[in-house]
Amino acid sequence: MSSSDERSQGKGDGKGDWTRTAPCHDEPIKLRSRKVCVEVVRGPAQGLKAELHGHGARIGSGPGADLILPDPTVSRHHLTVRIEGESIRVVDNKSRNGTVLDGVRVFDAYARPDATLLLGTSMLRLRMLDEAIEIPLSAKDRFGSMLGRSVAMRRLFGLLELVAPTDMTVLVEGETGTGKELVAEGIHRHSRRDNGPLVVFDCSAIPATLIEGELFGTRRTAYTGAGDRGGRFKEAHGGTLFLDEIGELPLELQPKLLRALERREVRRLGDDEVRKVDVRIVAATNRSLNVEVERGRFREDLYHRLAEVVVQVPTLRNRLDDIPLLARHFEAEFRAQSPESPPLPDTTIAGFQQRSWPGNVRELRHKIRLAMLLGAERSEGPKEEVHLALEDIPVNLDEHLFKGIDRIKEGYERAYILKALEKTSYNVTHTAELAGVGRRYIQRAMERHGLRNLRGPGGSQGSGETVVDLRF
Secondary structure, three states, X not given: OOHHHHHHOOOOOOOOEEEEOOOOOOOOEEEEEXXXXXXXXXXXXOOOEEEEEOOOEEEEOOOOOOEEOOOOOOOXXXXXEEEEOOEEEEEEOOOOOOEEEOOEEEOEEEEOOOOEEXXXXXXXXXXXXXXXXXXXXXXXXEEOOEEOOOHHHHHHHHHHHHHOOOOOOEEEEOOOOOOHHHHHHHHHHOOOOOOOOEEEEEOOOOOHHHHHHHHHOEOOOOOOOOOOEOHHHHHOOOOXXXXXXXXXXXXXXXXXXXXXXXXXXXXXXXXXXXXXXXXXXXXXEOOOHHHHHHOOOOOHHHHHHHOOEEEEOOOHHHOHHHHHHHHXXXXXXXXXXXXXXXXXXXXXXXXHOOOOOOOHHHHHHHHHHHHHHXXXXXXXXXXXXXXXXXXXXXXXXXXXXXXXXXXXXXXXXHHHHHHHHHHOOOOHHHHHHHHOOOHHHHHHHHHHOOOOOOOOHHHOXXXXXXXXXXXX
8 A cells, every 4th residue: 555545544644634535536635633622711811712623723812813812911823732643732932921831831842631821811721622623635746846745735735726826915934945935936826827927026135225116116316326117016017026035124114015015006216106016915934923013023914914825834844754755856856967976875865854954945955965966975974973061061040941042052053153154165155055044044143143244264255255244
């Protein structure tokens, strides 16, 4: 019996059961998920009961939550509860006041049956129900350029197949390297606008003073040196405008973007004329915009305008079963460029499934390329084992445990980036490739750790681009 047949029989992967309504492969696949009963036992909504689907239900005070708590001490998207096997998993979403599970503050934990949760001043009781719901999944293992046979990806594909033919605005959330830009490309390709342009605008790559002109256009008289330009909205007329890293958009420009989205019209800098535009918007961010709204860094009205449909792209560590499929796909892609490269052994790919992949699919692609260039064994290289004695770890019992963990993590990140910069002759792009993360991540980390003006030996820069002495 093949793996797909096993899944159709309900064996699944521990995050729900696969069911198929008929043996035909064109019939829909569904994910069976048990429900969670949530009862508010203390707080403004005391007495409220709700039954939530256990495949990832959001609890918070914001309108996008599956269970809305009218409690000012509860964050907009405070936490997510999901059923995994016979356990209820509770994941705090960087809430302001934290999540306390049975008297212990948690960030990601499994709850016992009949557990209690404290969110601000609201106390909830959780209970798993025997009743199940069915969540439709795509019968396909690809959408656009994205590949995946896991439950997480088939669920994503199923949602995108429904949303793409419409003109709804889509907000794509996910970690760096998960493939958010591929989601936008897939939506455009499967929409009625596929014959029109797909225009990409990276909000993090343009200086704040130039973003308005780049988006809406400029007139020659707008400022000294300005030229007549139509802007990205005009370029995307009749097609799709992909606003990447929308969370980086300066707060003062957000009302102008909101106005353009609501009225479907733009005005160039230095121009009195208003021009109508026919554009579909897909936006992406590696942040939680709910959290950004709560912290006053993103306008709530703009968030609601962008989040007509919110798409969460799963991390690679949550879809490890997809690694063989992705690895062979990347191998074939690179083999077309270098036919003499040796094939990747199955043992190497199996080893890839044991990693956590903080850089997600982008990091995997880089490792596959490295393995094919150097040979699987050499690409792994001799692993440096770090033996750290307990007395070498700086422990401060006066601080919270997780604050101490964060402090150690920050120190490791700074040391890692410094060492990687030295190895790559202070080239940011090569440092990002070595680390398996995006270039923007390295830039932000350098800014966070005070490394912006660091330069190579003798004040020189590495080969290639402007290196570490960057203008962010």
